[in-house]
Amino acid sequence: MLSFILRRLAVAIPTLLVLVVASFYLMQFAPGGPFTSERPLPPQVLANIEAKYGLNEPTWKQLVNYVGGILTEFDFGPSYKYKDRTVNDIIAQGFPVTLKYGSISFVVAILVGGILGIAAAVRQNSWLDYFAVGLTIGAQVLPNFVMAPILILIFTLWLGWLPGGGWNGGQWQYLVMPVIALSTSYMASIARLTRSSMLEVLRSNFIRTARAKGLPNHVIIWRHALKPTLLPVVSYLGPAFVGMVTGSFIIDSIFSTGGIGYFYVNAAFNRDYAVMMGLTILLGSMTILFNMLVDILYAWIDPKIRL
Amino acid sequence: MTNSGLGSLNPNQPKTAAMAERMAEVKGRSLWADARRRFLRNRAAMVSLVVLIAVLLFAFFGHYLTPWDNETIDWNVLGNVREKGAPSFATRHYFGFDDSGRDLYSRVVQGTQISLMVGVVGAAIAVLVGTVYGAIAGFVGGRVDSVMMRFVDLAMSIPYMFVLILLLVVFGRSVTMLFVGIGLTAWLDMSRIVRGQTLSIKNKEFIEAAEATGVPWFTIIRRHIVPNLLGVVVVYATLLVPNMILTESFISFLGLGVQEPLTSWGALISEGTRTMSYGTLWQLFFPLSFFVVSIFAFFFIGDGLRDALDPKDR
């Protein structure tokens, strides 16, 4: 196990490096730059600004400077758009926000989705099954950007229970709507995956054998069927978690939560190179980490899989 | 938990490679015939199939039912859609008007075409690429697997929006580019899931036996691995079609989707959402209904297919 982790970490570093180089060069292809604006800057002013940020250097040199800054000082550079903030500031402020509502949504999605999925599978073709299937599909088909404003209409305008947005240090009132809006579609996917996987497991020989032996139903479900059921679900969780953290653009944008999802998408639109690179590295590391965790989970669930 | 548990995930698998070869030839046809019979018996799936066919017919023949097209503005309605733009059979504006004073019915017809195409083509690209890629990585294993999966990690950590912007900008904004862009970003998840399944199937006796008797690895993937993946793939694909449609709507939401006057469900829904508190609810209701109904249908068909392809359920 330890050697596996070490091996993966050893691969992770070159992976990240390739990611940095690829994204850095990819950026240069996009039309426009960070200082392209409605009112084009006079050439002299543009030259001064580019000189300040070192953007007048050849691309490879910018890249070397950038990586050097990270390695020597852990400095991810300035934001070209939000000039009062560095990338470190933006991540330090936005990442905990995203992590908080992302993790809560993740847990909610797994618990609710998993339980719904198992319940539906165990009582296949009962009203519970139909209800669960209907609910999960219903939750999945309502796009985020439709659900979020509807939530605000209901909870803020009509009922007056919750504030219509903002973060305020992440008090629970400010968390409810983002968590609902973010978790539902993942919850639905998890429920569906769990249900279908559980159905498959329940029909397998060893479960039949267990039933034949007269084991009580709950023992069969929880002790024998659950673990193999999780296999396909687990492989969904890695991308799902990263997706929840990165894909929160709509949440940040509609609920004004100030998380990194908004910066991530908008940095691309603003050509805010350093912010984009910083967030890419952050999210790249997270992806690698979570995929590694998923692989470890795999090995734990099915010892036959060689790490 | 015993290994036999996973080992018998599919108990119908023959135990030796020779048998597997023979069975695949002989049983192949009857398996599919069985599946079709079971699928036809699944009422929810059949109803969904009918609904989906109806939606398809609507998409491709719906414009014959209306005298209006999807781009002409009714200047009398523009600016006062709330009062004059409601759905009406008398004027043959069945779904009313959109916010720019255009006939919503014909816009929904045309949006349905685009969305179905994006969903199906995008999902097909993702499934095809993802399955092949994941199966190869999982089956070959070792260094190849490691390199291939690291590439997936890498691709997954590149800013998705940025890739799309680049694709749409560098190669021009077209529907084809949209298919490719959406499909290319979705195959990554697929490949990871398929690889996970492959890993567990690969350790089974019948595969080991096939390897031992020298069956070429690509044949093993094609004959043994892929068919065993079908259940997961089909379920995931049915999750994928609506996800593709949703992704397209997100792209439309960002303004990178199809160009006016063309539209899509996503674009129509996001416009409808904008105006929902201003008394023109039909602008959200009609496109959203089509969207929801079709996706329900996709899901039930997926479930039906899964059940039908599952050999144990007789």
Next chain:
Amino acid sequence: MNISLKSALFATALALASPALAAGTAPNGMPLADDQTFTYRVLDEHSSVDPQIVEDVSGSEIVRDLFEGLFNQDRKGNLVPGVATSYDVSDDKTVYTFHLRDNAKWSDGTPVTAGDFVYAWQRLADPETASPYQWFIEIMGVKNGSAVMAGDMPPSELGVKAIDDHTLEVTLEAPRPYFPLTTTHASTFPSPKWVIDKWGADWTKPEHIVSNGAYVLTEHVPQERSVRERNPMYWDNEHTIIDKVTALVINDENVAFTRFKAGELDRTEIPTGQYPVLKKEMPEATVVFPRLCTYYYTINVSDSAPEFLKDKRVRQALSYAIDRDIIVNNVTQGGQIPAYTFTPAATANFEVPTVDYATWTQQERNTKAMELMAEAGYGKDHPLDLTLIYNTSEGHKKIAIAISQMWKQTLGVNVTLENQEWKTFLQTRGNKDYEVARAGWCGDYNEASTFLDLVDTDSGYNDAGYSNPEVDRLLAEAKTMDNPQPNYTKVEQIIADDMPIIPIYHYTGNYLMNPQLVPSWPVENVEQNWYSKDLYKVAK
């Protein structure tokens, strides 16, 4: 101009000297509300609150509250004393001497001196600061500004110096009659050298910032909110009524609308197209006023343009066929003013010239447009194919849809709409790689040249690639004229004939506002330079 300005300043100084208002009474005589907080929506995070770095509108609004320059604007946009109480001009009109008040203080108690302005202006011009508004020093015409900007001279050579702590002397390259007006611009505000030296780029963080305006920055959560609160050190603190101002970042205008209705906001923009309905439903909360902005389509007439766009008749036909009344009454619906000329009527000392097609009925315009198209060789059997680009936005989209249909229905033009992501759009338009593009322009200052200079051959903003020596001559001449109106009239008439740009409408500002706040909102300030210190909420 100087005399009238001075007398205005004098009058205001008198007004300020009048006894302090009774507690609880608003300057307009109405009783004040107990709650004096102001919460408003901004579309996006501001760029900076550093006076010399800020470049966006929402950032400048904050900077105007945090810092105070030589002069402020009143409700109508006239100059009123800020840190400076008055100024003298030399006979050749190139040397300005500003007299600063002696009771102005920074929020840490340090007196505001002429040296703070010298430092700030040098900082603005210094290439090392890399201010995006560096060019403003050239607009102001401060001596040696261009050379300092280019790095050919040290910032200390800039034509600004402190005679003593309360006297600031500015030397200009040449007379610039509008120079005093530029001192209300955020980039000319003083900055605290000792704080910047100590904290570097971090000095604008709430825990470090020191400012000299009516407010101090107390909280800033990027993409969520920024809060500014009353500065007790401010020299006129006793006349400040609003205690706390909060800017909330809300990207979606419809969500902002919902939150306004839920009482979370005092001000938000009226969602596109909803003004007529809201005016009926909550007349006391809707505020609409003209702004110094023009919405127009620019036509590529540069060398890279396709042949058909170089034909004046085609351009005229495209312009005539747009029914501007439908655009403003049925599409934008926010009380916008149809535009047939470029410069808005709200511009100071500007009279909108008469151009022929503005006086015709739409029927006449359409007829004429069809004739012109036929003359140019296009018609039903030989339709013109045209691509119209606009940047992603619901509002631009609706207008583009309507106009493309007008062109199609009236002229039989096949229009391809192309919506582009912002930076791509700017690059495409800037490279003149387009046929027709959406554009908008807001005046930098309240004078017609800020608009008309756009059609100058050498203008960096001339995206049409229009070049007409006669126009260039008229504009150059106007710079030094006492009354440039005749030249402006001629330029507008030439543009209306050549039609390199198609004016569509002049913007209005439209807000949904807490009715308690409405009486104090400076609707007559066309530049919308508002100061929280002048706002107040009246009791219900």
